[in-house]
Structure formats: C-alpha cells, structure tokens
Amino acid sequence: MRFLRLWCVIAVGLLLACPKCMGQEKQKIIIDQDGAGPAGTDQQSILLLVQSPHTDVLGVTIVTGDAWLDEEVAHTLRTLEIVGRSDIPVVPGAGNPLVRQREETLLWEQRYGKITWLGAWTPSVYHAPDFVGNLPEGNPTTKPLDEDAAHFLVRMVRKYPNQVTIYEGGPMTNLALAISLDPEFPSLAKELVFMGGSLNPQTDDPEFTNNPRHEFNLWFDPEASHIVLRANWKKIVCTPVDISVKARLTQGLIDQIRKSSTPTARYIGQFAKVYTYDYMWDELAAAAWLDPSIITKTETRFMDVDIDRGAGYGNVLTWNPSDKPEIAVRPVEIQLDLDTAKLDKLFVDLLSAPTPPKTAP
Amino acid sequence: MKRVCVILFACLFICTCGWAQGRRKIIIDQDCSGPGGSNLQAPLVLIQSPQVDVLGITVVSGDQWRDEEVAHMLRLLEIIGRTDIPVVPGAAFPLVRNREESILWQKRYGTVAYAGAWDPRWWHEPSVVPALPEGMPATKPSSEDAAHFLVRMVHEYPHEITIYEGGPMTDLALAISIDPQFPSLAKELVFMGGSLNPHTDDPEFTNNPRHEFNFWFDPDAAEIVLRAGWKKIICTPTDISIKTIMTPAMAKEIEAAGTPLARYVARYFQPGPGSDYMWDELAAAAWIDPSLITTQETRFMGVDLGRGAGYGNTLTWTKNDQPAFQRVSVDIQLDLNAPKFYRMFVNLMRAPTPPAN
Numbered sequence: 001m002r003f004l005r006l007w008c009v010i011a012v013g014l015l016l017a018c019p020k021c022m023g024q025e026k027q028k029i030i031i032d033q034d035g036a037g038p039a040g041t042d043q044q045s046i047l048l049l050v051q052s053p054h055t056d057v058l059g060v061t062i063v064t065g066d067a068w069l070d071e072e073v074a075h076t077l078r079t080l081e082i083v084g085r086s087d088i089p090v091v092p093g094a095g096n097p098l099v100r101q102r103e104e105t106l107l108w109e110q111r112y113g114k115i116t117w118l119g120a121w122t123p124s125v126y127h128a129p130d131f132v133g134n135l136p137e138g139n140p141t142t143k144p145l146d147e148d149a150a151h152f153l154v155r156m157v158r159k160y161p162n163q164v165t166i167y168e169g170g171p172m173t174n175l176a177l178a179i180s181l182d183p184e185f186p187s188l189a190k191e192l193v194f195m196g197g198s199l200n201p202q203t204d205d206p207e208f209t210n211n212p213r214h215e216f217n218l219w220f221d222p223e224a225s226h227i228v229l230r231a232n233w234k235k236i237v238c239t240p241v242d243i244s245v246k247a248r249l250t251q252g253l254i255d256q257i258r259k260s261s262t263p264t265a266r267y268i269g270q271f272a273k274v275y276t277y278d279y280m281w282d283e284l285a286a287a288a289w290l291d292p293s294i295i296t297k298t299e300t301r302f303m304d305v306d307i308d309r310g311a312g313y314g315n316v317l318t319w320n321p322s323d324k325p326e327i328a329v330r331p332v333e334i335q336l337d338l339d340t341a342k343l344d345k346l347f348v349d350l351l352s353a354p355t356p357p358k359t360a361p
Numbered sequence: 362m363k364r365v366c367v368i369l370f371a372c373l374f375i376c377t378c379g380w381a382q383g384r385r386k387i388i389i390d391q392d393c394s395g396p397g398g399s400n401l402q403a404p405l406v407l408i409q410s411p412q413v414d415v416l417g418i419t420v421v422s423g424d425q426w427r428d429e430e431v432a433h434m435l436r437l438l439e440i441i442g443r444t445d446i447p448v449v450p451g452a453a454f455p456l457v458r459n460r461e462e463s464i465l466w467q468k469r470y471g472t473v474a475y476a477g478a479w480d481p482r483w484w485h486e487p488s489v490v491p492a493l494p495e496g497m498p499a500t501k502p503s504s505e506d507a508a509h510f511l512v513r514m515v516h517e518y519p520h521e522i523t524i525y526e527g528g529p530m531t532d533l534a535l536a537i538s539i540d541p542q543f544p545s546l547a548k549e550l551v552f553m554g555g556s557l558n559p560h561t562d563d564p565e566f567t568n569n570p571r572h573e574f575n576f577w578f579d580p581d582a583a584e585i586v587l588r589a590g591w592k593k594i595i596c597t598p599t600d601i602s603i604k605t606i607m608t609p610a611m612a613k614e615i616e617a618a619g620t621p622l623a624r625y626v627a628r629y630f631q632p633g634p635g636s637d638y639m640w641d642e643l644a645a646a647a648w649i650d651p652s653l654i655t656t657q658e659t660r661f662m663g664v665d666l667g668r669g670a671g672y673g674n675t676l677t678w679t680k681n682d683q684p685a686f687q688r689v690s691v692d693i694q695l696d697l698n699a700p701k702f703y704r705m706f707v708n709l710m711r712a713p714t715p716p717a718n
Contacts, residue, residue: 109684110684110685111684111685112676112684113676113678113682113683113684114681114682114683115682116682199567199570200558200559200560200567200570201558202558202560206679206681206682209557209677210660210676210677210678210679210682211677212557212558212570212571213570301568306669306670306671307669308667308668308670308671309667310666310667310669310671311663311665311666311667311671311674311676312665312667312669312670312671312674315670315671317470317471317568317670318568319471319568320564320567320568322472322564323471323472323473323564323568324471324472325467325468325469325470325471325472326468327469
C-alpha cells in the first residue's frame with residue numbers, strides 16, 4: 001500500500017515534468033511517404049513514428065508511388081483520424097515522377113522485361129490518378145494542408161534549421177522538388193533517412209533475382225533519386241532491399257498487436273495483410289532511426305541512380321573510395337543486417353501502445 | 362601368348378578408332394593471355410581429355426592483346442607437342458567499345474577492377490609481343506581469320522561442333538554476322554561469362570553484381586551472340602567461378618607428374634586473390650563432365666548496350682518477365698562439386714597428352 005502511494009507520487013511527478021522534458025528531447029521528423037493503405041508498410045511506418053514518444057512528427061508529405069497521391073492523402077488522413085492525431089498535417093506532394101511516365105514505362109517493359117511492382121501504374125490495380133474510392137477504413141473528414149510538400153519541407157527546415165530529420169519511405173520526387181526550389185534545403189536538414197535501393201539481396205524473391213540493383217522507390221523516379229543522392233546532406237542513411245528481405249512481416253506479429261485494444265492496434269488488426277514476399281520495408285527504416293541498435297551491420301558507400309534510358313534505368317549504382325567516379329558522389333550509410341527480434345519487439349510494442357498526445361508547441 | 366597379343370592389338374585398334382569417332386568436336390575461342398593461368402589452362406583441360414577433339418583455337422583480344430596471346434598459345438602447344446592444333450588469330454579489338462572511351466567512361470561511372478589488355482598495370486601497344494618467359498614460339502598461326510575458320514568448320518561438321526568461349530565474344534559475333542547460319546550449324550555454345558549476383562566480398566563485384574569482364578570488354582558482340590539462334594547455350598558465370606580456387610597444393614601435385622605440361626602449369630601458377638579463380642577451366646571441365654555441376658538454372662540472357670553506367674552489364678529474365686522478343690534460353694551453372702572438379706583438373710594436368718586425332 002505504501003509502495004502504491006509512492007508509485008502514485010512518482011507517476012504524477014513524471015506526468016507533470018514530462019511534457020516539458022519530452023518536448024525538449026523529441027526528435028523532429030518529416031515523413032515523406034507514398035501513403036498507400038489501409039495499413040501496409042506505408043501506413044505502418046508512419047504509425048511507428050507517430051506512436052513513438054520520442055518523436056515530433058512535423059508533418060506527413062505525400063508522393064505518388066505505391067498508389068496515386070490523392071488516394072494516399074485520403075488513407076493517411078484517415079489513419080491519423082483513427083489514432084487521434086489529426087493535428088499532424090498531411091501535405092500533398094507530387095502526383096507524378098519528374099520524368100518517367102507510365103506509357104513510356106509500359107513500352108520499356110516490352111523491350112527490357114517486366115517489372116514485378118509498378119506501384120500506382122500496376123495494371124492489376126490501375127485506376128485514374130484522381131479517383132479516390134470509398135476507403136475500407138472509412139473516408140476521412142479532415143482535409144490536407146493547403147500547401148504543397150516541397151514548400152512545406154523547405155519552410156520546416158528553415159524554421160528548425162539542422163533539427164529536422166527527413167524520412168523518405170517512397171519515391172524521392174518531393175525531396176528533389178524541394179532541393180530544386182531551395183538548394184540549401186538538404187544542408188539545413190539534420191539528415192536524410194530513406195528506404196530504397198538494392199545492392200545484391202540474397203533472396204529467391206522474383207522481384208530481385210533477375211535484377212539485384214532494382215528497387216521500386218528509386219526506380220519509380222530515377223531522376224529525383226539522382227538529384228537527392230547528389231545533394232549536400234549532412235548525413236544519409238539507407239535501408240536497402242538487402243536488409244528489407246531479412247525483416248519479414250508475419251501473421252504472428254499482427255496477432256500480437258491485435259491483443260491490444262487501442263485504436264491503432266484495432267486498425268492494424270483489421271487491415272494489415274501478410275503477402276507471400278512481405279517485409280517491413282519502411283517500418284525497418286523508421287524503427288532503425290528510433291533505435292539504431294536494431295542494425296547490426298552497416299557499410300558506407302557512395303550511391304547514385306542510373307538515369308540512362310536503357311535496361312538499367314533506375315538501377316542503383318554504388319562505389320567505394322577506390323572505384324568511385326570523378327564526380328561528386330556522396331557517401332551513404334547502408335544498413336545490411338539487423339537484430340530481427342529487436343525489430344519485431346519494437347514493432348509490436350509501439351503499435352500496441354496508446355498513441356502519444358500532440359507535442360506541446 | 363601370340364593370341365593374347367593379337368586380341369590386345371585388335372582391342373587397341375578398335376578402341377582408338379572408336380575413340381576418334383566418338384571424340385567430341387570443339388573449337389576453343391579464347392583470350393590466351395599467359396603464360397599459365399585460366400586462359401591457357403582451360404585449353405589444356407580440353408586438349409588433355411581423351412574424349413575431346415580440339416579442331417582449333419581461335420584467339421581474341423581480351424585479357425591481353427591478340428598478337429601476344431597467339432604467341433603464348435603457339436608456344437604452349439609446342440611445349441606439349443600438339444602443334445597440329447591450328448591457332449587462328451581473331452579480332453584484335455572489340456566491335457564498338459574502345460580503350461579511350463572506356464577510360465573516360467570510368468572517370469564518369471567508376472573504375473573497373475580489371476580492364477584486360479587495356480589495364481594500365483600492364484599496358485602495351487596492341488601489336489607488341491614482348492619476350493615470353495616460356496620462350497618464343499617457332500610455329501606460326503593459321504593464315505585464316507577466326508571468324509572464317511569458325512564458319513568453315515561448322516559447315517564441314519554440321520551440328521557436331523561445340524563452340525567453347527572463354528573470352529570476349531567478338532570472334533563469334535563476326536562469324537554470326539558473316540554467316541547467320543553459323544550458330545544453328547554449331548552443336549551448342551558453352552561460355553564463361555556474365556554475372557548474376559555472386560555472393561562474394563571480391564571488390565570486382567560488390568559494387569556491380571552484374572559486371573563481368575568478358576561481356577564488359579565487348580558488350581555489343583556478347584549481345585549479338587546471345588540473341589543468335591543457337592540450339593543450346595551453357596553459361597559459367599562469376600557466381601560459380603568465385604566458388605573455385607586453384608591452390609599451391611594442386612600446383613605441387615601437378616608438378617610431381619614431371620611432364621613438360623605439368624612443369625609448365627606449376628611454374629606459371631599465379632597464387633593470390635583474383636588470379637586463382639578457375640574461371641575458364643570450370644567451363645571446360647563441366648562440358649566434359651556435366652556431373653561437376655550441382656545447381657543450374659535456366660534463364661534468358663542479354664547484355665546492356667546503353668552507353669551509360671550499365672554498359673556491358675549482364676541482363677537476365679525468366680519466362681514471366683522476359684521482353685516481348687524471344688531469345689534462346691541459357692543454362693546457367695550456379696553450384697558445383699568442387700572436390701570432384703579439382704580432382705579431375707589435377708588428373709588431366711598430370712596425364713600424358715593424347716596424340717593428334
């Protein structure tokens with residue numbers, strides 16, 4: 001009984017102290033995401049960052065990738081409504097890649113071979129860019145921000161110079177636009193963390209056996225990736241396919257989350273699906289930023305993207321100091337192996353926990 | 362006793378005839394840098410096999426310039442007493458790629474670990490033949506060029522000849538361009554080349570799993586060859602090459618045989634990372650004994666001809682993702698019974714050289 005009273009005092013003390021101390025410690029991040037949904041890697045990674053008590057998500061900027069921009073905006077708005085964090089702005093970005101087009105890509109495939117995943121362009125799920133059907137999770141009543149993603153990104157790094165991590169879970173179109181609008185954008189950000197790229201994944205997944213250097217996010221907008229990877233970031237961290245394929249999403253993980261009754265857990269329990277080749281692509285990039293000790297092996301290489309229009313268009317290029325070209329390519333910290341138990345636990349714990357309240361301004 | 366002798370002679374006679382008839386015909390197209398090493402040991406594997414009839418060795422620039430390679434090859438055939446095998450000079454240069462452009466390409470897209478005859482570490486002019494450590498040859502190459510020799514041979518022995526390729530594919534591409542029937546008149550194409558996704562920390566491949574020298578040196582020729590109407594194509598890619606290594610112990614065991622060939626192999630053995638993979642020997646040995654290969658996959662294969670970062674990279678497809686135009690499928694070797702391969706190689710290098718067919 002006395003213990004209980006002591007705990008109560010401590011708890012109340014923490015509650016009073018916390019908003020301030022946590023506000024100071026919270027890491028600022030902008031999530032740039034192709035927010036397909038409901039659930040799935042795009043929404044689950046957003047949720048991991050929103051659910052963490054250590055982050056201050058300044059906004060979620062949206063880009064066409066796995067689905068079209070408008071549909072992604074709707075899914076993301078709805079997710080944030082469900083978890084009660086509609087204070088986080090959802091900011092519409094690019095509806096199309098800078099140069100690559102669907103029609104050209106379909107012809108390219110006839111000449112160079114079929115691509116397993118074309119995102120919004122995939123024939124089996126194709127619909128017009130501006131079509132947003134009724135969402136299974138319910139349609140959002142909230143609205144996106146009346147600002148475009150590139151300007152929002154630039155405004156935020158100028159408001160909080162050197163404090164904002166840019167998290168990229170989709171094609172890099174919005175970041176490339178921000179860099180073109182304001183060349184100081186990358187140097188004013190704290191760092192770039194992205195899921196994308198592929199070196200030589202050890203897998204029998206047919207998406208990669210015939211092209212170990214192909215990865216959807218960089219492939220969908222190769223020119224944007226090229227602009228972003230050549231820009232003057234202070235630090236770039238990459239979560240490539242090589243490590244994604246080691247981070248399997250399993251039904252067991254979903255079942256564990258389902259035991260919780262929070263709105264987040266109920267949403268995951270209802271809409272998360274596990275496919276044959278299913279990985280925590282974007283969740284791992286988010287989780288490793290929250291807890292770098294999840295990553296057990298990294299390598300630093302220079303990275304760029306092939307923007308030649310032939311067979312390798314969109315392929316990942318890497319070099320070491322000994323074989324790098326005579327152009328300003330930038331070093332990237334590439335994650336190659338992980339503690340899967342630690343990732344699984346963080347994934348289940350965060351998505352089962354109550355959603356932290358809005359960060360005090 | 363007399364009768365035994367007669368029977369023995371009869372047996373020997375029948376055997377020799379049957380042998381000669383049954384010997385599998387092959388033309389070796391090779392970039393014969395030397396002395397020793399993969400490019401000369403692979404022809405040795407084929408020449409040393411009593412089951413094989415080597416119709417000729419066509420020589421192409423690749424690991425070294427053609428003229429120097431021709432000299433190494435001629436000299437080796439002198440050493441082992443098989444100057445009956447014609448050495449036929451082929452292409453001195455790739456079809457399109459050239460050294461000057463390649464140097465600029467490397468400044469833009471990154472340096473390659475190995476550039477063969479163009480490599481600055483041992484660069485000399487194409488026509489220079491330096492003094493050979495193993496001695497200069499007294500014999501001369503054939504006065505015919507490789508492409509015409511290849512075409513002439515498949516017409517002489519239609520559907521009987523295996524084309525073995527251990528170097529860049531320039532000579533084969535020229536033969537195909539001269540005579541479009543060439544590939545369909547050959548029995549099959551067996552080549553060392555290409556790279557899918559080798560599991561290695563060898564810096565030649567970590568930053569470019571689709572790069573392999575033979576394709577890279579003449580990408581345009583390789584694409585012409587891979588598009589042609591062969592009946593069968595077998596590929597030994599870097600993925601399996603890097604699982605092989607020639608050890609000093611193997612060289613020592615070979616040397617103990619004491620033949621001129623064995624002494625040559627041991628003397629010019631080059632240990633060390635990169636130079637001791639048995640690239641071409643494996644392609645040759647697996648053709649003689651396919652049971653050396655334990656895993657193989659069938660895919661479609663091509664070469665990236667874009668002049669950008671991927672120029673010369675290996676392209677592959679499976680049935681469900683191949684481009685709209687058809688090409689011949691390629692049997693790609695991915696794993697091997699290494700002890701069996703090493704044993705076969707050592708035994709062949711220790712054996713007496715079979716006489717001319």
